[in-house]
Amino acid sequence: MIDxxxxxxxxxxxxxxxxxxxxxxxxAESVAQRTGxxxxxxxxxxxxxxxxxxxxxxxxxxxxxxxxxxxxxxxDVVVELMGGIDPARKLLLGALEAGKPVVTxxxxxxxxxxxxxxxxxxxxxxxxxxEAAVAGAIPLVRPLRASLVGERIERIMGIVNGTTNYVLCxxxxxxxxxxxxxxxxxxxxxxxxxxxxxxxxxxxxxxxxILAGLAFGCDVSADDVYREGITALxxxxxxxxxxxxxxxxxxxxxxxxxxxxxxxxxxxxxxDGGPVISVRVHPAMxxxxxxxxxxxxxxxxxxxxxxxxxxxMFYGLGAGGRPTASAVLGDLxxxxxxxxxxxxxxxxxxxAPVRAGLAGTHAGRPRxxxxxxxxxxxxxxxxxxxxxxxxVLASVAEVFGTHQVSIRSMEQDGPQGGVAHLIFxxxxxxxxxxxxxxxxxxxxxxxxxxxxxVRVAGGEDLP
Amino acid sequence: MIDxxxxxxxxxxxxxxxxxxxxxxxxAESVAQRTGxxxxxxxxxxxxxxxxxxxxxxxxxxxxxxxxxxxxxxxDVVVELMGGIDPARKLLLGALEAGKPVVTxxxxxxxxxxxxxxxxxxxxxxxxxxEAAVAGAIPLVRPLRASLVGERIERIMGIVNGTTNYVLCxxxxxxxxxxxxxxxxxxxxxxxxxxxxxxxxxxxxxxxxILAGLAFGCDVSADDVYREGITALxxxxxxxxxxxxxxxxxxxxxxxxxxxxxxxxxxxxxxDGGPVISVRVHPAMxxxxxxxxxxxxxxxxxxxxxxxxxxxMFYGLGAGGRPTASAVLGDLxxxxxxxxxxxxxxxxxxxAPVRAGLAGTHAGRPRxxxxxxxxxxxxxxxxxxxxxxxxVLASVAEVFGTHQVSIRSMEQDGPQGGVAHLIFxxxxxxxxxxxxxxxxxxxxxxxxxxxxxVRVAGGEDLP
Numbered sequence: 001m002i003d004x005x006x007x008x009x010x011x012x013x014x015x016x017x018x019x020x021x022x023x024x025x026x027x028a029e030s031v032a033q034r035t036g037x038x039x040x041x042x043x044x045x046x047x048x049x050x051x052x053x054x055x056x057x058x059x060x061x062x063x064x065x066x067x068x069x070x071x072x073x074x075x076d077v078v079v080e081l082m083g084g085i086d087p088a089r090k091l092l093l094g095a096l097e098a099g100k101p102v103v104t105x106x107x108x109x110x111x112x113x114x115x116x117x118x119x120x121x122x123x124x125x126x127x128x129x130x131e132a133a134v135a136g137a138i139p140l141v142r143p144l145r146a147s148l149v150g151e152r153i154e155r156i157m158g159i160v161n162g163t164t165n166y167v168l169c170x171x172x173x174x175x176x177x178x179x180x181x182x183x184x185x186x187x188x189x190x191x192x193x194x195x196x197x198x199x200x201x202x203x204x205x206x207x208x209x210i211l212a213g214l215a216f217g218c219d220v221s222a223d224d225v226y227r228e229g230i231t232a233l234x235x236x237x238x239x240x241x242x243x244x245x246x247x248x249x250x251x252x253x254x255x256x257x258x259x260x261x262x263x264x265x266x267x268x269x270x271x272d273g274g275p276v277i278s279v280r281v282h283p284a285m286x287x288x289x290x291x292x293x294x295x296x297x298x299x300x301x302x303x304x305x306x307x308x309x310x311x312x313m314f315y316g317l318g319a320g321g322r323p324t325a326s327a328v329l330g331d332l333x334x335x336x337x338x339x340x341x342x343x344x345x346x347x348x349x350x351x352a353p354v355r356a357g358l359a360g361t362h363a364g365r366p367r368x369x370x371x372x373x374x375x376x377x378x379x380x381x382x383x384x385x386x387x388x389x390x391x392v393l394a395s396v397a398e399v400f401g402t403h404q405v406s407i408r409s410m411e412q413d414g415p416q417g418g419v420a421h422l423i424f425x426x427x428x429x430x431x432x433x434x435x436x437x438x439x440x441x442x443x444x445x446x447x448x449x450x451x452x453x454v455r456v457a458g459g460e461d462l463p
Numbered sequence: 464m465i466d467x468x469x470x471x472x473x474x475x476x477x478x479x480x481x482x483x484x485x486x487x488x489x490x491a492e493s494v495a496q497r498t499g500x501x502x503x504x505x506x507x508x509x510x511x512x513x514x515x516x517x518x519x520x521x522x523x524x525x526x527x528x529x530x531x532x533x534x535x536x537x538x539d540v541v542v543e544l545m546g547g548i549d550p551a552r553k554l555l556l557g558a559l560e561a562g563k564p565v566v567t568x569x570x571x572x573x574x575x576x577x578x579x580x581x582x583x584x585x586x587x588x589x590x591x592x593x594e595a596a597v598a599g600a601i602p603l604v605r606p607l608r609a610s611l612v613g614e615r616i617e618r619i620m621g622i623v624n625g626t627t628n629y630v631l632c633x634x635x636x637x638x639x640x641x642x643x644x645x646x647x648x649x650x651x652x653x654x655x656x657x658x659x660x661x662x663x664x665x666x667x668x669x670x671x672x673i674l675a676g677l678a679f680g681c682d683v684s685a686d687d688v689y690r691e692g693i694t695a696l697x698x699x700x701x702x703x704x705x706x707x708x709x710x711x712x713x714x715x716x717x718x719x720x721x722x723x724x725x726x727x728x729x730x731x732x733x734x735d736g737g738p739v740i741s742v743r744v745h746p747a748m749x750x751x752x753x754x755x756x757x758x759x760x761x762x763x764x765x766x767x768x769x770x771x772x773x774x775x776m777f778y779g780l781g782a783g784g785r786p787t788a789s790a791v792l793g794d795l796x797x798x799x800x801x802x803x804x805x806x807x808x809x810x811x812x813x814x815a816p817v818r819a820g821l822a823g824t825h826a827g828r829p830r831x832x833x834x835x836x837x838x839x840x841x842x843x844x845x846x847x848x849x850x851x852x853x854x855v856l857a858s859v860a861e862v863f864g865t866h867q868v869s870i871r872s873m874e875q876d877g878p879q880g881g882v883a884h885l886i887f888x889x890x891x892x893x894x895x896x897x898x899x900x901x902x903x904x905x906x907x908x909x910x911x912x913x914x915x916x917v918r919v920a921g922g923e924d925l926p
Contacts, residue, residue, distance in 0.1 A: 023771055027613045034612055034680050131610060137772040139602075139610035146609070147594060147602035149497055150490050150792035217497055291778065294757060308486055308789035309600040309779065315754065316775035326771035329613035345808035 002343055004032070006336035007042040009075035011066050011091060012082030013057060016105060016132070017044070019325035020079070020332075022056045027329065037336035043069040045082075070095045077335045079328060080104040089113050096120040096128070101335040105132035105328055111206035111222035114213055115365060127338060129331035134207045135160055135300045137323035138316040139330070144214045144304070151306040153215040155255040157457060158302030159295050160207045162318045163191045163198040164230050164250040166297050168283075172238045172247060178231065190298055200229035201250065201281040208252035211302075212279045215254055218368040220279055226373045228282035237452045240411070240423050241381065246285035247293040251457055254279045257371035274366035278376060284457040285381055291315075292457070374432030379408070379456035382424045382434075384441055385449040388415035392446045396422065399440040403433040419448060425456075465806055467495070469799035470505040472538035474529050474554060475545030476520060479568060479595070480507070482788035483544070483795075485519045490792065500799035506532040508545075533558045540798045542791060543567040552576050559583040559591070564798040568595035568791055574669035574685035577676055578828060590801060592794035597670045598623055598763045600786035601779040602793070607677045607767070614769040616678040618718040620920060621765030622758050623670040625781045626654045626661040627693050627713040629760050631746075635701045635710060641694065653761055663692035664744040667715045674765075675717035675742045681831040689743035689836045696746055700846065700915045703874070703886050707844075709748035710756040714920055717742045720834035737829035741839060747920040748844055754778075755920070837895030842871070842919035845887045845897075847904055848912040851878035855909045859885065862903040866896040882911060888919075 008024070010017055024039050032038045044057070045066035053059075063069065070078055070091050078095040080102060082088055088109050092102050097120065104110065110117070110133050121128045131141045135158070144153075159165050163185055170181035182199065185191035197203045205225040212220040230250050238248045257276040286293045291313050295301040300318030305311050317323040386392050393410075400407055406427040413421035426434070434453065441447050471487070473480055487502055495501045507520070508529035516522075526532065533541055533554050541558040543551055543565060551572050555565050560583065567573065573580070573596050584591045594604045598621070607616075622628050626648055633644035645662065648654035660666045668688040675683040693713050701711045720739040749756045754776050758764040763781030768774050780786040849855050856873075863870055869890040876884035889897070897916065904910050 019771075023613070027615065030615070030680075031613050137769075138775060139606035142610045143602035143606060146797055147605045147790070147793040150486070150494050150796045151789055152490065152493070217493075291754075291757065294754065306600075306789060308482075308785045308792075310783075310786050312601060312777075312779035314775075314777060317773040320773075322771045323773050326614055326769060327610070329771075330610040333613045334609055341804070 002340070004036055004340065005038045005040050006339050007040050007074050007076045008332065009069040009072060009078050010041055010044040011069060011078065011080045011088070013044050013046045013053070013062075014081065015321040016324045016328065017081045018054060018057060019321035020081070020328050023322070023325050023329050024332075025056065031333055035333060035337055037333065037340050039332065039336060042074045043072055045069040066091055067094065070100070071098065076100060076339050077332065078102045079332060080106055081328070082106075083108065085109055085112055092117060092128075093120050096124050096126060099124050099126055101126040101129065101338060103129045103328060103331040103335055105130070105324060107133040107203070107206040107210060111209040114210060114221075115219040118365065127335055129335055130210070131331045132324050132327035134210050135302055135314070136316070136318040136320065137326050138300060138302070138314050138318070139327070140302055140314045141214065142330070142334075143314070144211070148304070148306060148309065151309050153304060153306055155253070155305040156211050156215050156302060157251055157253050157292070157305075158211070158300065159249055159292060160252050160300055160302065160318065161198055161201075161204045161250060162298035162300060163195065164204070165295065165299070166190050167199070168230060168233075168238065168248055168250065169296055171233070171235055172242060175235050175239070177235055178233055199231055201227045204250060204252045204281040208254055208279050208281055211252065212254035212277060212368065213365070215304075216256070216275045216277055216368065217365055218274050218277070219365050220277075220368045224279055224368060224370050226280035226282070230283050232452050233283055233454075234452065236421070237381070237383065237454060240383070241285050241454065242288075244285075244409075244425060245288050246456070247288055248283055248454060249286050249292060249295070249457075250281065251284040251286070251292075252281050253284070253457075257375070274369045276369045276371050278371045279368075280373065280376075282455060283452075284455050286457045290457070374430070374435070376431040376455075377428055378431075379428055380405075380426045380434050381452075381454040381456065382426070382438070383451040384422050384447055385419050385451070386422055387446045387448060388418050388420040389446070392420070393422075395444060395446060396441065399444065400424075400426070400437055402440065403436040405429040405433050405437050465803070467499055467803065468501045468503050469802050470503050470537050470539045471795065472532040472535060472541050473504055473507045474532060474541065474543045474551070476507050476509045476516070476525075477544065478784040479787045479791065480544045481517060481520060482784035483542070483791050486785070486788050486792050487795075488519065494796055498796060498800055500796065500803050502795065502799060505537045506535055508532040529554055530557065533563070534561065539563060539802050540795065541565045542795060543569055544791070545569075546571065548572055548575055555580055555591075556583050559587050559589060562587050562589055564589040564592065564801060566592040566791060566794040566798055568593070568787060570596040570666070570669040570673060574672040577673060577684075578682040581828065590798055592798055593673070594794045595787050595790035597673050598765055598777070599779065599781040599783065600789050601763060601765070601777050601781070602790070603765055603777045604677060605793070605797075606777070607674070611767070611769060611772065614772050616767060616769050618716070618768040619674050619678050619765060620714055620716050620755070620768075621674070621763065622712055622755060623715045623763055623765065623781065624661055624664075624667045624713060625761035625763060626658065627667070628758065628762070629653050630662070631693060631696075631701065631711055631713065632759055634696070634698055635705060638698050638702070640698055641696055662694055664690045664713065667713060667744040671715035671717055671742050671744055674715065675740060675831065676828070678717055678767075679719070679738045679740055679831065680828055681737050681740070682828050683740075683742055683831045687742055687831060687833050689745070691745035693746050695915050696917075697915065699884070700844070700917060703846070704748050704844065704917065705751075707748075707872075707888060708751050709919070710751055711746055711917060712749050712755060712758070712920075713744065714747040714749070714755075715744050716747070716920075720838070737832045739832045739834055741834045742831075743836065743839075745918060747918050749920045753920070837893070837898065839894040839918075840891050841894075842891055843868075843889045843897050844915075844917040844919065845889070845901070846914040847885050847910055848882050848914070849885055850909045850911060851881050851883040852909070855883070856885075858907060858909060859904065862907065863887075863889075863900050865903065866899040868892040868896045868900050
């Protein structure tokens with residue numbers, strides 16, 4: 001008779017960890033009935049074992065020795081919810097080398113060292129499960145790794161940070177200033193006291209790197225991701241966007257680059273192997289009719305565009321203890337099933353290692369080749385303050401023209417106190433041309449201030 | 464060296480089958496790189512092997528002998544795209560008994576004999592993959608079976624039939640009559656010449672049965688599903704719904720029944736094991752702010768409500784050759800990976816059978832216990848034509864009151880030619896009370912016609 005218990009070592013027991021302990025308690029019986037795997041949390045590593053915790057955390061499981069949990073004979077699967085790069089990286093590498101599958105919600109670690117972890121997992125023939133690292137409760141990583149593994153993904157475009165989405169919704173719906181909306185989000189507990197990771201796009205960039213790696217089968221790190229936050233946006237920007245039929249959202253975009261230049265084949269793949277992709281995080285104008293425009297508050301939504309599948313969208317809660325723990329539990333069950341599969345296979349004969357689940361999916365991922373941001377082609381929104389005098393528009397328009405940026409529409413607000421506010425929407429243009437235009441405008445005497453530049457999501461391709 | 468080829472026998476080669484052959488040709492190399500499984504279609508069973516087909520179908524693979532394909536030594540996985548109950552059922556049972564995983568898009572078969580197929584798969588330790596049977600290209604079945612296997616699903620509510628959604632959108636947006644919208648859908652190829660399977664809700668009911676079985680871990684057949692189509696709806700109904708802030712959609716709803724009656728425990732589970740659930744397909748009024756209200760044309764979208772995950776939505780194309788083939792290919796890769804896992808495990812030693820992938824997920828599913836439709840509690844829309852004379856409303860209202868149905872709002876249209884059109888929206892009421900009200904109203908002298916009754920999606924719980 002094969003033992004059906006799968007023993008879990010938990011690293012970290014904050015909001016998500018505590019919710020996971022509760023959830024395993026509630027669902028273990030149902031999971032055992034459905035999958036044959038009997039989950040049992042046997043050890044929990046925390047920084048301070050003496051700290052007072054809720055009644056649902058069994059005190060006798062707590063320890064300060066994380067490495068001991070990873071190495072323990074009564075731990076079959078390691079769940080890492082401690083966050084940060086070190087010591088999480090070493091602990092997970094140790095677990096994988098010991099042949100133990102790992103479940104992690106650590107986006108920072110995965111965006112920095114995902115390739116290393118996946119390679120170690122491949123060598124050991126076990127899995128790194130990571131559903132909770134992107135888009136919280138939403139099943140997105142597994143569909144990308146399993147359901148869509150035969151699909152040629154063309155583009156992923158998503159709202160993956162709830163804090164910035166909440167702030168942008170308040171600015172859009174209620175005309176709030178950025179700072180006020182952020183202060184409110186902080187008061188409500190949606191934003192950290194130090195909001196930089198969210199509002200400057202670092203959190204979204206880490207998630208974009210993970211999604212790009214999964215979608216395009218290559219190694220992408222957070223450093224590869226072009227990143228702009230939402231701090232420069234003013235109510236006037238979201239207001240004009242709305243009047244033009246757009247909602248402003250902080251988007252993570254991962255897409256295959258259009259063939260551009262001799263070094264690439266017609267399939268968007270660099271001739272030496274890795275696909276050429278664009279990975280970026282920035283505020284973007286999303287047409288109001290697009291499903292992403294309707295995503296409210298702290299929700300996340302991710303649009304996936306496949307060559308055969310067409311457009312898919314995954315929507316749900318992107319954060320929170322219980323929703324995130326729900327995603328961790330799904331991963332944990334998958335890891336437990338593969339533990340049992342290996343246990344069955346090697347029962348009594350010590351046969352060859354069994355690759356079950358998703359192990360081996362990422363063998364030998366090439367490094368991604370990142371298209372320079374200057375080659376991006378899309379539409380652009382731009383606003384500038386100019387001195388109100390005859391001939392201004394002509395000199396401004398000349399700068400656009402010099403850099404091959406064609407103006408689709410212009411609106412003038414004011415003049416007030418001698419200053420006119422000009423809002424431009426361009427036709428599809430190249431990023432480097434637009435950047436040169438901004439530079440050129442800033443040198444014109446009549447231009448008093450160059451305000452926000454916002455890209456239009458999906459250029460002119462969107463509905 | 465273990466052979467990495469996984470040989471595929473295809474049963475049926477219509478629109479989806481032909482698209483699958485093309486897609487495997489396009490993606491086999493990429494799939495092999497990512498998963499180590501080299502897909503190869505070795506045999507294709509069709510009714511008429513002599514029929515002219517596109518150049519992408521290799522003629523030498525075609526045969527009229529489906530059973531021969533299932534039994535062939537050079538077939539490791541069987542993909543069934545022929546549809547219908549027989550002979551598909553026997554062929555798939557044969558494949559499973561021979562230890563071959565199967566992939567099927569056959570909702571009719573799964574809704575009638577899903578339990579039998581899953582039990583056979585469990586005995587053989589292989590998988591029945593069925594992503595394409597529900598909601599076309601959208602990854603939904605795998606997330607339910609894997610990602611959410613540890614989640615307590617409370618409710619699934621979805622638009623799973625594109626034809627009826629197209630017709631309802633045309634009625635809502637353009638005021639078209641049902642018959643005209645249907646004729647247009649037929650002319651465009653969205654609806655069959657015989658549209659009964661779609662417009663009477665049979666197609667959606669089969670999908671509801673499959674989803675309910677997966678979500679609640681029990682056996683549900685299409686016959687268990689309460690079913691109403693869209694044929695009785697008139698433009699006036701969708702028009703009034705919109706004015707009250709709702710879109711009319713044909714919804715498939717699967718939910719845990721609230722404890723009601725002595726035979727159930729507080730967890731909504733019948734005391735003898737199977738959960739008590741409600742599974743139904745009918746037109747429903749969805750609040751315009753709800754994401755499902757915005758689903759246009761032939762798209763599908765499925766809302767999943769989990770106890771820990773919160774609300775999730777999956778959205779995409781519900782039909783079409785290439786989108787559906789994309790879902791089949793995802794399943795095929797999963798089946799191929801488990802074939803390889805077993806091949807690795809038994810290499811040279813003929814060890815114990817390996818359960819990889821989703822095999823064994825459905826061991827011993829209990830029969831679902833279906834809550835009688837009369838016990839449903841929600842809000843109701845009702846319209847009736849009455850003779851325009853004093854005292855009519857009093858006698859109509861008395862019938863509602865007799866059956867404990869409380870009226871939330873009433874609007875009168877007309878009178879015109881002596882006939883007034885009354886539109887009622889009730890507070891949350893019991894279905895049997897509403898049915899008795901309709902029966903009672905139809906016996907009143909002053910009531911000339913009882914029109915459509917439409918339930919409000921999610922009662923009063925929705926946003």
